[in-house]
Amino acid sequence: MMEEFSKKSFQVLFDFNAVIVGLNKVSKGEALQYVENIQKNIEESLSFITITRQQKKNIPLVGRTIMKQQxxxxxxxxxxxxxxxxxxxxxxxxxxxxxxxGE
Incomplete structure (x- = not known):
């Protein structure tokens, strides 16, 4: 399985892109609010991973590198x-x- 996945092409997809592609259908105020919501969630995720990484000193190399990637x-x-x-x-x-x- 590891060999198969290491050779396989991949896509980077984010759920919030469904929101982004629909922003042309809402008001400017709504668009800004949705983007602010996304930004807030990104900041919370970044904060959580950063704090977790700092608190756990004995994380193995593979775990540390995935956290760094995130x-x-x-x-x-x-x-x-x-x-x-x-x-x-x-x-x-x-x-x-x-x-x-296309409108």
Missing amino acids: IMVLDSLQKWCIEFKQEIENEESLEKMQELG
Whole structure:
């Protein structure tokens, strides 16, 4: 199984992307709220993993490296979320976003 999975291509999918693709269907205020919700959940996950990593000193290498990976991914997502929120805030309206949905 390990050999099979190590050779297999993979996708990075996030449940919240279902929210992102639908933002062109809601008001700017709602879009900002949804992105803020996502950002809050990312921050909470990052905080939890960081605290857990600090509290548990005897984590084996494979566990430490997975936690490091998760922290790095969450950190990147947090930065992305902040930038995306700023982009929405800078839009005068969501017309450009609505065009993405083919409306």
